[in-house]
Amino acid sequence: xxxxxxxxxxxxxxxxxxxxxxxxxxxxxxxxxxxxxxxxxxxxxxxxxxxxxxxxxxxxxxxxxxxxxxxxxxxxxxxxxxxxxxxxxxxxxxxxxxxxxxxxxxxxxxxxxxxxxxxxxxxxxxxxxxxxxxxxxxxxxxxxxxxxxxxxxxxxxxxxxxxxxxxxxxxxxxxxxxxxxxxxxxxxxxxxxxxxxxxxxxxxxxxxxxxxxxxxxxxxxxxxxxxxxxxxxxxxxxxxxxxxxxxxxxxxxxxxxxxxxxxxxxxxxxxxxxxxxxxxxxxxxxxxxxxxxxxxxxxxxxxxxxxxxxxx
Ligand SMILES: Cc1ncc(COP(=O)(O)O)c(C=O)c1O
Numbered sequence: 001x002x003x004x005x006x007x008x009x010x011x012x013x014x015x016x017x018x019x020x021x022x023x024x025x026x027x028x029x030x031x032x033x034x035x036x037x038x039x040x041x042x043x044x045x046x047x048x049x050x051x052x053x054x055x056x057x058x059x060x061x062x063x064x065x066x067x068x069x070x071x072x073x074x075x076x077x078x079x080x081x082x083x084x085x086x087x088x089x090x091x092x093x094x095x096x097x098x099x100x101x102x103x104x105x106x107x108x109x110x111x112x113x114x115x116x117x118x119x120x121x122x123x124x125x126x127x128x129x130x131x132x133x134x135x136x137x138x139x140x141x142x143x144x145x146x147x148x149x150x151x152x153x154x155x156x157x158x159x160x161x162x163x164x165x166x167x168x169x170x171x172x173x174x175x176x177x178x179x180x181x182x183x184x185x186x187x188x189x190x191x192x193x194x195x196x197x198x199x200x201x202x203x204x205x206x207x208x209x210x211x212x213x214x215x216x217x218x219x220x221x222x223x224x225x226x227x228x229x230x231x232x233x234x235x236x237x238x239x240x241x242x243x244x245x246x247x248x249x250x251x252x253x254x255x256x257x258x259x260x261x262x263x264x265x266x267x268x269x270x271x272x273x274x275x276x277x278x279x280x281x282x283x284x285x286x287x288x289x290x291x292x293x294x295x296x297x298x299x300x301x302x303x304x305x306x307x308x309x310x311x312x
Contacts, residue, residue, distance in 0.1 A: 009128040026112035033164025035108030036066035052305035066160035102132035135260030140267035199256035200224035253280030
């Protein structure tokens with residue numbers, strides 16, 4: 001395990017020491033959360049002595065679309081996918097990281113100004129490394145349906161990872177933790193199930209894997225997409241449709257997905273056991289295939305990976 005505060009980070013176009021990557025208290029990124037981010041993992045395969053970045057192309061696509069919404073001219077004109085990937089790979093290489101690592105990439109409104117807006121300000125890219133193990137428990141979680149409502153597409157679009165939107169996440173997560181739960185499940189203003197505080201959600205009902213569609217104010221999760229692909233390949237029927245709250249309580253299985261969260265089964269919601277309260281078969285199966293795939297142990301999914309020390 002490394003100390004990320006001793007590493008180099010990418011900041012305003014250069015690799016600098018962690019302590020040099022600082023912004024002013026008057027910076028719009030800090031004042032208003034004007035920024036977009038992505039969290040990307042690289043996983044170590046000890047047997048092959050490899051470190052594999054997981055689906056950086058998908059992260060780039062989502063990140064770029066969010067930068068477009070924010071009119072981030074510097075990012076859009078400077079960083080194509082090749083340049084973005086080069087930064088991720090170089091960041092890991094200059095720090096000589098050979099273990100599992102989480103990369104946080106952000107692009108933010110980089111001016112010491114007072115008006116929250118997305119025009120006329122410089123924007124800057126930054127990236128740093130973090131030693132992240134399990135973000136939430138992966139062996140069966142107790143969740144609470146949050147009293148906080150998810151932000152809507154026409155307010156702060158959920159399909160992009162906007163820094164400021166994570167105040168909504170923090171409210172939901174804090175409430176769940178203070179009430180003694182592991183994680184929150186958030187609903188939209190109509191009372192439909194949206195996602196976890198920082199994860200997408202899947203439920204199994206009558207053998208079908210169901211998840212809310214991307215038009216239901218969810219983040220277009222890369223792990224979600226991965227799980228849908230794994231499930232299809234395994235012959236599991238997948239359905240993207242709106243989910244009612246009460247379907248959580250009658251579900252046979254539930255799990256949450258995310259780069260941080262991985263594939264994390266939920267065994268209880270609002271103090272009601274999900275089925276028999278144990279991790280279900282479909283959840284276990286998807287989780288074990290996902291764990292193997294990210295480490296390069298499944299040949300047919302190797303195209304999702306970039307070998308950090310030998311980029312293809
Ligand atoms: C609100 C929210 N939903 C879902 C996810 C999962 O997305 P991904 O699988 O791309 O990490 C995240 C990830 O951080 C998130 O913040």
